[in-house]
Every structure is written in structure tokens, then in C-alpha cells.
Amino acid sequence: MLLTENENHINYQRIEEAIQYLEKNFQRQPELDEIAEKVHLSPFHFQRIFTEWAGISPKRFLQFLTVDFLKTKLEQSRNLVEAAEAAGLSSQSRVYDLFTTLEGVTPQEYKLHGTGIHVRYGLHETPFGICLLGTTERGICWLSFLATDEDPKTQIEAMKEHWHNSVFHQDQTLTATFVERIFNPVASSQTGRLHVFVKGTNFQLKVWEALLKIPMGNVLTYQGIAEKIQNPNALQAVGSAVGSNHIAYLIPCHRVIRKDGILGEYRWDPVRKKSIIGWEMAKVKQP
Known part of the structure; x- marks a missing residue:
């Protein structure tokens, strides 16, 4: 509770x-x-x-949060992602430490706005404050962080608006198991991949899939994401897709920063973005 x-x-x-x-x-x-x-x-x-x-x-x-360090990290991350892609898709999960797969709603489901989907949700403590997590039989469909002193009903209503024709049930026991796996990389690696179930346009799905390929403890620019989806001039659209991600942390939009080394905005508060990036870098640096 x-x-x-x-x-x-x-x-x-x-x-x-x-x-x-x-x-x-x-x-x-x-x-x-x-x-x-x-x-x-x-x-x-x-x-x-x-x-x-x-x-x-x-x-x-x-x-880890200084501009000079992050600029250096951007170059390292770009090289790491390119090396992993050159090694082939079969080795990506090992190189990226990637344990998340993504599935989008079908065009018909998109039109129906969640009709027929059952969402079970819960509120839980994480290393970055309280989160709201929603999951379906096809995967995790929502993850957001609450602002300090925010009424949980605000985030619950945002989730219901996103999946507004779905049926919702609170299930703390079920969602607690997912939260443990998400914020404990060791547990996740030992229990198989996590699946996310998202509602978005084809372009948004391409961007979110590109985000999943950024290794933990690394960062990329919006330009880097645009190039990865082979649409280098779509910076504004990439930024919009990153900002519309409705599965915080697991689809790591926090790992996208500006090319000048400034961390920039974050849907769930810029200070939380700094906390997450520094925390991940610290974990990767640990022996």
C-alpha cells in the first residue's frame, strides 16, 4: 500500500x-x-x-552532469550505438543491455482509442519518487512520475485519457512486480524481457524504438535520434515524439539531450531527468 x-x-x-x-x-x-x-x-x-x-x-x-562531461559522453555514446548496429541485430540485447521490446496498437485499435483493453495500475515508490504504472496483457502501457505533493488522481486521469475507452482496475500486487524489474536491472536481466505496449503514430514508434537502443548510462542528441530513424531533417518532429512518450524511464527519453551538452526539458520535471541520468551513469561506473 x-x-x-x-x-x-x-x-x-x-x-x-x-x-x-x-x-x-x-x-x-x-x-x-x-x-x-x-x-x-x-x-x-x-x-x-x-x-x-x-x-x-x-x-x-x-x-556526471557537467556540460563538458556530457559533450564527451555524447561522442562515446554515438560510437557505441554505431558499433552495436554494425555488429548486427542478433547481438544488440547483449551490447545495449536491452531487455525491453515494443509493440504498438494496430491501426484499428488506434481508431478505437483503447476499446477492449483492460489496464491494471498501481502507485509505487521508485528511486525517483512515486510512479504510476499501468499494464495490459500485452505489456506495460503507462509509466509516469508524480510531482512533489501531486495528487495521484492527476496522473491516473492522464493515463485514462490516453487509453480512454479501456477498462481500469487498481492492482498494486501485480504492478509491484513490474516496478521491481524496471528499476532493478539485475532483476530484469534474470527474469526475461519486459514488453511495452504503446499507442502512437508510425513516426512516434520509430523514435521510441530508437530510444530503446541508447545504452544505460549513455546519452544521444535529438539529431542523433533523427539520423537513426533515417530522417535527419525531422528534428522538431523527433523532439515532439520524445516529449510525447508515455512510458517514462523504460522507454528512455531522458537519455536524449541537446548537442551543446545541456540536458534540456523533461516531461516529468528537468531535475528528475538530471537525477535519472546521473544515477544511471553512477550505476554503470560501479564495478
């Missing part, structure tokens, strides 16, 4: 506050005591919860 005062949720809010404070004061490199005071924790407690969350210290974490 979801608890509004869950300790994990409170900890993530403090981590977000710390990341924002570190960024604003990056030039003068604030000490741990100062950051901890800002988020109303003792230095020891703050260091502990941040290290448990990210696996590294706050200062090292912030290094």
Missing part, C-alpha cells in the same frame, strides 16, 4: 533539493555540511542516504 510519508519518497525529495543546490553553487564547491543543512539533515545522514541511492558521493555525482 502506498504511504504518502514513505521514507524513500522523502529521501528522494531531499536528493533532488541537494542536486539543485549543488548545481546553483557549483563554482564555489559547497562542503558536505552546507549541503546537508540545506536539506535539513545531519552531514552523516545525508551522506549515507545519497550514497545508498547513487552508490557515489554527491560531488562525484554532479561531475
